[in-house]
């Protein structure tokens with residue numbers, strides 16, 4: 001934190017004195033803790049996923065649906081001890097995992113909380129719910145702490161990452177990150193009750209006008225292995241978009257979504273999670289509310 005290189009931006013700033021693009025200082029900061037059902041089926045068995053939404057984010061996606069906490073860094077500071085207690089509470093409430101949403105820029109404090117919770121007997125899989133913009137050193141530091149890697153592969157080229165997320169090298173870094181996790185962990189393993197326990201799932205949100213370059217994303221993943229479990233998402237909602245691209249100001253069409261799912265099937269992927277086309281209205285979080293997702297128990 002005194003020369004921060006936790007994400008591929010490698011700002012090398014002292015986070016106790018200056019804020020980087022991720023928008024939070026050296027202390028843990030949490031926007032919400034929710035028992036959440038809006039994840040892929042193996043992640044929401046039992047009461048649901050114990051989702052901890054961290055404030056701030058190294059990416060600045062112009063269409064982010066979590067803008068209140070990711071861009072504006074809403075939330076409050078929390079100690080590792082307090083976070084460990086919330087993790088234990090999520091386990092007592094029957095959650096199937098601890099789901100760390102955008103944890104990269106706060107990794108040291110989160111791992112401290114996980115170690116404390118493990119000392120109290122926490123026995124749930126830990127999900128690293130990542131934008132995909134990760135360094136290999138950063139991922140190495142999660143080995144032994146995280147079990148499930150739920151990783152976005154947002155774009156199939158660097159140029160789109162520059163335009164929509166304000167980083168120059170998204171495609172390069174995210175491909176390296178996914179290759180690394182795939183090599184170390186393999187596909188998501190599911191227990192007899194249907195609960196995800198360990199391994200990789202890759203998410204891709206299809207953007208209107210195919211702006212995300214989905215075919216390049218799918219072809220890269222298929223070359224790596226069609227055994228990678230894929231989640232192809234339709235929940236893009238233009239109400240969150242702050243930018244000037246006309247195609248991003250409209251919803252995704254059914255035809256655009258279907259052609260991507262068909263391409264994934266043609267490429268031989270064995271596990272493809274899909275979403276309904278009404279998903280944009282289902283997943284409209286408001287983190288100022290008691291129930292940010294319309295349902296699900298908020299405990300922070």
Ligand code: SF4
Pocket residue numbers: 004005006007008009010011012013015019020021022023058104105
């Ligand atoms: S985590 Fe934040 S401060 Fe650290 S390198 Fe990334 S953007 Fe910069």
